Amino acid sequence: MAENSVTNNIIEIDKAELLENTMRMKNKGLRLSQACAAYADGKFELSYSFSDDETYEYTTLRFIVGLCEPVASISEFYPYASFYENEMKELFGVNIEMIRFDYHDKLYRIKKETPLLPEEGRVLKKQEEREAGETNV
Amino acid sequence: MSKKSVIPFGPQHPVLPEPVHLDLVIEDEKVIQAIPNIGFVHRGLESLTETKDFNKLIWVVERTCGICSFGHGMGYAEAVEHVMNVDVTPRAKYLRSIWFEMSRVHSHLLWLGLMADAMGFESLFYQTWRIREKILDLMEAATGGRVIFSVNTIGGVLKDMGPDMIKAFLDGIAELYPQIHAIQKTFMDDYTVQTRMKGCGVLTREQAHALGCTGPTARASGIAKDIRECGYAAYSDLDFEPIVSKDGDCYARCDVRIKEIFQSFDLIRQAIGKLPEGELAAHVKGNPSGEYFMRVEQPRGEAIYYIKGSGKKFLDRMRIRTPTFANLAGLCEMLKNAELADVPMMIVTIDPCISCTER
Amino acid sequence: MARIMVFLPVVMKNLFSRPVTKRYPAEPIVYQERSRGHIEIEIEKCISCSICQLMCPSDAITVDKSDKTWAINRFDCVQCGSCTLKCPKKCLHLVPGYQMPEQEKKTEVCTHPADIQQTT
Numbered sequence: 186m187a188e189n190s191v192t193n194n195i196i197e198i199d200k201a202e203l204l205e206n207t208m209r210m211k212n213k214g215l216r217l218s219q220a221c222a223a224y225a226d227g228k229f230e231l232s233y234s235f236s237d238d239e240t241y242e243y244t245t246l247r248f249i250v251g252l253c254e255p256v257a258s259i260s261e262f263y264p265y266a267s268f269y270e271n272e273m274k275e276l277f278g279v280n281i282e283m284i285r286f287d288y289h290d291k292l293y294r295i296k297k298e299t300p301l302l303p304e305e306g307r308v309l310k311k312q313e314e315r316e317a318g319e320t321n322v
Numbered sequence: 323m324s325k326k327s328v329i330p331f332g333p334q335h336p337v338l339p340e341p342v343h344l345d346l347v348i349e350d351e352k353v354i355q356a357i358p359n360i361g362f363v364h365r366g367l368e369s370l371t372e373t374k375d376f377n378k379l380i381w382v383v384e385r386t387c388g389i390c391s392f393g394h395g396m397g398y399a400e401a402v403e404h405v406m407n408v409d410v411t412p413r414a415k416y417l418r419s420i421w422f423e424m425s426r427v428h429s430h431l432l433w434l435g436l437m438a439d440a441m442g443f444e445s446l447f448y449q450t451w452r453i454r455e456k457i458l459d460l461m462e463a464a465t466g467g468r469v470i471f472s473v474n475t476i477g478g479v480l481k482d483m484g485p486d487m488i489k490a491f492l493d494g495i496a497e498l499y500p501q502i503h504a505i506q507k508t509f510m511d512d513y514t515v516q517t518r519m520k521g522c523g524v525l526t527r528e529q530a531h532a533l534g535c536t537g538p539t540a541r542a543s544g545i546a547k548d549i550r551e552c553g554y555a556a557y558s559d560l561d562f563e564p565i566v567s568k569d570g571d572c573y574a575r576c577d578v579r580i581k582e583i584f585q586s587f588d589l590i591r592q593a594i595g596k597l598p599e600g601e602l603a604a605h606v607k608g609n610p611s612g613e614y615f616m617r618v619e620q621p622r623g624e625a626i627y628y629i630k631g632s633g634k635k636f637l638d639r640m641r642i643r644t645p646t647f648a649n650l651a652g653l654c655e656m657l658k659n660a661e662l663a664d665v666p667m668m669i670v671t672i673d674p675c676i677s678c679t680e681r
Numbered sequence: 682m683a684r685i686m687v688f689l690p691v692v693m694k695n696l697f698s699r700p701v702t703k704r705y706p707a708e709p710i711v712y713q714e715r716s717r718g719h720i721e722i723e724i725e726k727c728i729s730c731s732i733c734q735l736m737c738p739s740d741a742i743t744v745d746k747s748d749k750t751w752a753i754n755r756f757d758c759v760q761c762g763s764c765t766l767k768c769p770k771k772c773l774h775l776v777p778g779y780q781m782p783e784q785e786k787k788t789e790v791c792t793h794p795a796d797i798q799q800t801t
Contacts, residue, residue, distance in 0.1 A: 193615060216534050218648075219626050223639040234615060234626070238531070238547045243615060264536050265651035286357075293361030293680070301369050378738040381761045449691055452701055459713070466717040466775075472761050480762070504691050512687040619801070 195245040207259045210235045220269035224306045245275045252310040260285035277299045333362045337440045337666040340676035356657040364680040375635040387678040388469045392425040393620040395474035397627040401616035413600040414478035419556040420453045420593045428457045429621035430579045438668040460494045476605025519573040523656040523668040535652040537623020537645050542578045543555040543570035549619040572671045622673045644678040712777035717760040724791045726772035733764035749793035756786045
């Protein structure tokens with residue numbers, strides 16, 4: 186094992202606790218290091234990582250959302266989070282709302298929609314959207 | 323009340339090393355706002371985890387970018403080694419550090435040349451790249467490639483350095499010292515260069531922290547942070563301090579990067595002095611199962627490699643977050659209230675590596 | 682401290698020294714010993730096990746066991762060297778000399794000499 190003596194841990198939270206936890210991180214003076222999405226078993230796994238610049242501690246908040254569930258944006262606390270959230274929205278199709286600088290899928294301008302979402306995910310997402318449309322009507 | 327207009331900058335521009343698009347909102351030759359737009363070299367490398375297993379993926383990750391190539395290979399290899407609990411052999415750790423520092427010197431020399439070119443000082447650009455050729459020759463003798471080294475593997479390295487090659491490295495470095503000093507004098511003391519760089523693109527310490535800048539961009543604004551202090555590879559045995567500057571303008575960033583070249587030479591000398599004997603690579607069995615975030619100090623800043631595996635040969639997710647993605651917000655802030663003629667220089671001063679950013 | 686004409690000594694030295702560039706193609710290239718250029722095979726030792734085909738990250742190698750041929754698309758090869766590491770007979774070598782530019786991509790096929798003798 187490499188001599189990485191700093192803590193590098195992943196904390197599982199609930200989707201509703203995201204904004205509160207982000208506010209706590211901002212209060213402690215941590216910097217948002219990265220935000221990424223991963224597709225696993227019909228759901229999205231989102232990870233928001235925060236880095237402490239004094240002690241090099243690395244904390245990651247992890248939560249699971251459904252393919253069409255809306256997620257609140259943290260760009261009010263960290264304005265540069267808009268880049269990461271636009272990327273997640275465009276490449277995976279995560280439904281993030283109220284992004285401060287919303288590019289409306291024109292950050293990368295890729296011809297194929299949500300290219301990094303695997304085929305089964307795309308089929309599932311269309312199905313869920315159709316069901317959501319039917320219940321709304 | 324003067325009229326505002328929007329000027330599109332890039333993706334084709336003589337000064338840009340890689341394609342990035344900026345919409346500049348200007349009023350009377352002063353930039354008010356800059357909106358970046360990327361995606362011109364997007365190759366979708368992260369989706370290759372579906373077709374290439376974790377052993378083959380290192381060759382793909384290495385070819386994400388030409389300048390930062392060794393850093394990508396090493397970061398990916400270290401992340402997978404953490405997940406699979408592989409003990410890298412000590413000799414491999416030291417060799418990786420030596421080659422990474424050579425790669426950093428190469429990257430900073432390349433950037434210095436581009437900075438001189440952005441200012442219009444072409445002769446200085448040529449002289450700086452002449453020095454860079456010596457570094458590339460040394461790396462070709464050691465690893466076989468000039469920019470894509472292809473020596474990293476999961477568990478260690480593939481090639482060794484004998485005593486002759488090590489002596490050639492030390493001699494080459496000693497030969498380059500006076501040449502780089504001469505270049506440093508021109509960058510730091512020349513009147514025209516100072517007029518162009520001093521006071522341009524100032525980022526205060528609070529701004530740099532609030533915008534999430536990393537690497538030399540943040541260190542030049544006073545944030546003394548260097549991920550090498552975490553102690554991956556052989557850096558826990560080597561002695562160094564992060565190089566900081568207080569001013570936060572283009573001159574300070576240039577100063578930080580030149581001093582980092584000398585710091586890298588010092589680190590290479592230390593590592594060669596302590597190079598242990600031993601095997602080159604540990605034997606690796608099985609498939610990765612678990613996840614890990616690996617942080618590496620690339621020449622441009624903090625790069626993050628996220629690996630997620632679930633026991634299969636193909637990884638579930640591989641993500642690279644490159645430092646330029648984090649520094650883009652700093653760039654947009656820097657461009658506010660800048661003169662239109664200074665815009666190309668400010669873009670080059672954050673050391674943009676757009677092909678890494680878009681993978 | 683700002684001074685003028687700081688670059689002058691470097692310019693003067695460059696003016697009165699020989700050019701750094703080599704006159705290629707008049708002067709031939711001298712490659713370093715470990716330089717990675719292209720793959721060469723000793724086809725007599727090849728046993729058509731296809732391990733090199735499995736290891737290749739860019740799928741440049743095609744091995745046909747029935748015909749005893751080994752084919753490589755030189756333009757797809759990225760010179761990584763994984764095929765040379767895993768070959769059980771060690772008949773693949775990564776030698777200096779990069780692929781010359783050509784007008785179309787083609788595959789180079791090497792046939793096992795035993796096969797040629799059988800057909801004559």
